[in-house]
Amino acid sequence: MLVVKEIKELQERIAREKQEGRTIGFVPTMGALHQGHLSLIEKAGQQTDFVVTSIFVNPTQFNDKKDLTNYPRTLDKDLELLQETACQLVFAPEVKTIYPQEDKRQFNFGKLEQVLEGQFRPGHFNGVAQVVSKLFDMTKPDQAFFGQKDFQQLVIIKALVKQLNLPIEIVACPTMREEDGLAMSSRNQRLTDEQRQNAPHIYQTLKEARNKARSMSVNEVKQWVIETIDQNEFLQTEYFEITDDENLDTIESWDSPLNKVGSLAVHCGEVRLIDNIVFE
């Protein structure tokens, strides 16, 4: 497994692989790797010939500077984990390599960036689009792999690829969960033992909400989810909304023919957790 920090080296190696007829699979990450990332890499290994993983904590997507400072950085451990996977090249650049000058580009995803996470994390998706568009340009992958845990990010990346006419297939991969149901996230590392014990209450409530949907209206389920999560003293719901999975429009009735996804953000102490569930 090759580890490179410079764009030129990355591009030369990828060009060589392409010349030899190999397809490129790309898994962008911010490091602090866990089983969720490894499942993306495994899928990339099944579907493409040469798997590139990037590890880069992207400063432009952090609306909260404290979150950027506290974001776990565990490069040595990440590289060790990657040795056991299908990953053939790791791109781990410095901030000045990706941003030799300030990126002033403003993307416009309309409503897609204004709802859900967008209401609470101003500029977040613009930062994601800045870095992902640069990484796509550098790696020119055939397929790129994203987790469904970051449901809105996935919708926005699909829109980005359309807007920029990029010939990249975006592959959505299922959320990986701990045994107790907590969605895997690099942020889980920052939970205290007590918070970690209580955090699974989020997914338990989401699963139960699917049963409630048989007897409650959409609005009743939304209210029930927020009240039920907030009954746990360690958890405070920031939002819970049920939308379709393309335009992120609010679902008004269970009769809607659209795919219905319930998404939330919950504060657990200082840590902000997100999760979602599909309603059948």
Ligand code: PAF
């Ligand atoms: O999902 C993430 O880890 C990040 O948002 C991404 C896609 C690597 C961009 O920095």
